[in-house]
Amino acid sequence: MEKEELVFKNYLVSHGLKYTPERKIVFDAIISFSGHFDADTLYESIRRNKGKLSRATVYRALPHFIATGIVKESLRFEGRTHYEKSLGTEHHDHLVCLGCGKIIEFKDEKIEELQNKVCKKYSFKALDHKLGIRGYCKTCQKK
Amino acid sequence: MEKEELVFKNYLVSHGLKYTPERKIVFDAIISFSGHFDADTLYESIRRNKGKLSRATVYRALPHFIATGIVKESLRFEGRTHYEKSLGTEHHDHLVCLGCGKIIEFKDEKIEELQNKVCKKYSFKALDHKLGIRGYCKTCQKK
DNA sequence: ATTGAAATTGAGAATCAATCTCATCAATAA
DNA sequence: TTATTGATGAGATTGATTCTCAATTTCAAT
Ligand SMILES: [Zn+2]
Ligand SMILES: [Zn+2]
Ligand SMILES: [Zn+2]
Ligand SMILES: [Zn+2]
Numbered sequence: 001m002e003k004e005e006l007v008f009k010n011y012l013v014s015h016g017l018k019y020t021p022e023r024k025i026v027f028d029a030i031i032s033f034s035g036h037f038d039a040d041t042l043y044e045s046i047r048r049n050k051g052k053l054s055r056a057t058v059y060r061a062l063p064h065f066i067a068t069g070i071v072k073e074s075l076r077f078e079g080r081t082h083y084e085k086s087l088g089t090e091h092h093d094h095l096v097c098l099g100c101g102k103i104i105e106f107k108d109e110k111i112e113e114l115q116n117k118v119c120k121k122y123s124f125k126a127l128d129h130k131l132g133i134r135g136y137c138k139t140c141q142k143k
Numbered sequence: 144m145e146k147e148e149l150v151f152k153n154y155l156v157s158h159g160l161k162y163t164p165e166r167k168i169v170f171d172a173i174i175s176f177s178g179h180f181d182a183d184t185l186y187e188s189i190r191r192n193k194g195k196l197s198r199a200t201v202y203r204a205l206p207h208f209i210a211t212g213i214v215k216e217s218l219r220f221e222g223r224t225h226y227e228k229s230l231g232t233e234h235h236d237h238l239v240c241l242g243c244g245k246i247i248e249f250k251d252e253k254i255e256e257l258q259n260k261v262c263k264k265y266s267f268k269a270l271d272h273k274l275g276i277r278g279y280c281k282t283c284q285k286k
Numbered sequence: 287a288t289t290g291a292a293a294t295t296g297a298g299a300a301t302c303a304a305t306c307t308c309a310t311c312a313a314t315a316a
Numbered sequence: 317t318t319a320t321t322g323a324t325g326a327g328a329t330t331g332a333t334t335c336t337c338a339a340t341t342t343c344a345a346t
Contacts, residue, residue, distance in 0.1 A: 017293070020342080021341095023294095038332095052296090056298095059334070076219055104267065111261075115276060122249070123284075124240075133262065134271055134272065136267070137265075163323065182304080197326070198304095198325090
């Protein structure tokens with residue numbers, strides 16, 4: 001069993017939960033993804049490749065993956081929550097193109113530091129943050 | 144008629160739309176708010192103070208207020224979109240307490256500048272952005 | 287191998303914000 | 317007046333997400 005899978009299994013077991021075949025199917029599907037995805041994309045890809053699994057099982061599994069740090073909520077748009085793998089991926093923020101839907105990831109250390117400063121100023125204990133900049137990508141500006 | 148009201152009326156008229164009594168009711172309710180609100184809060188406050196108005200009318204009016212810059216989407220949490228007045232309010236970002244729901248507003252010029260730099264780097268034309276930091280406020284940390 | 291408590295699952299129902307439908311109403315222009 | 321166009325209310329609808337509950341599975345202890 002790979003490291004990530006162990007992380008997940010250990011999380012489950014230590015919380016009195018079980019590493020079931022269904023959760024392994026979801027795990028495999030998530031690992032096979034690169035980039036961003038939403039719950040339905042995940043569900044459909046599982047149905048296509050591994051046969052049937054209830055939509056509810058996918059929705060129920062997601063919080064566990066988030067709790068272990070394997071998956072992160074990335075952005076909300078088009079009425080859905082979008083996720084992304086976060087194991088083996090550094091934290092980053094997003095530029096979202098309103099024209100073509102393209103997502104550009106970036107990370108700026110200075111912005112991160114300044115956020116910490118802001119939190120200190122307000123005695124605020126930060127857990128996470130999301131910075132999303134909406135606009136138009138290079139390609140879409142020409143139209 | 145006040146300045147903001149004229150801005151709104153002009154926007155409507157110049158778009159072939161009408162400044163109806165219902166839209167004025169929504170306008171007044173929004174102006175009377177301070178702080179953040181969601182569509183339902185707005186709707187309920189109108190019902191309480193001004194009597195009946197369809198929920199659909201509130202939802203239909205919101206995009207017009209956003210288009211004129213009177214209202215801005217501020218953050219999404221608790222499954223709803225939250226808005227805030229943006230006339231007479233400077234741009235700012237948010238710290239959201241997961242414990243008590245308190246929202247702290249802040250603005251850091253340096254962060255804003257660095258965002259512009261990021262956009263330049265990617266030839267990205269930004270329209271707006273949202274930075275939301277989730278965590279626990281001073282009070283809630285003690286529990 | 288058997289048992290039983292506790293967790294999990296599937297299927298569909300329920301929820302909830304947000305949008306849409308449509309018949310009716312209001313404003314304006316011809 | 318009549319036609320046109322936009323606006324409204326009430327409720328239906330959508331679509332994502334969550335919940336319900338009976339049936340099944342897991343797993344540790346017999
Ligand atoms: Zn684009
Ligand atoms: Zn990303
Ligand atoms: Zn708090
Ligand atoms: Zn604010």
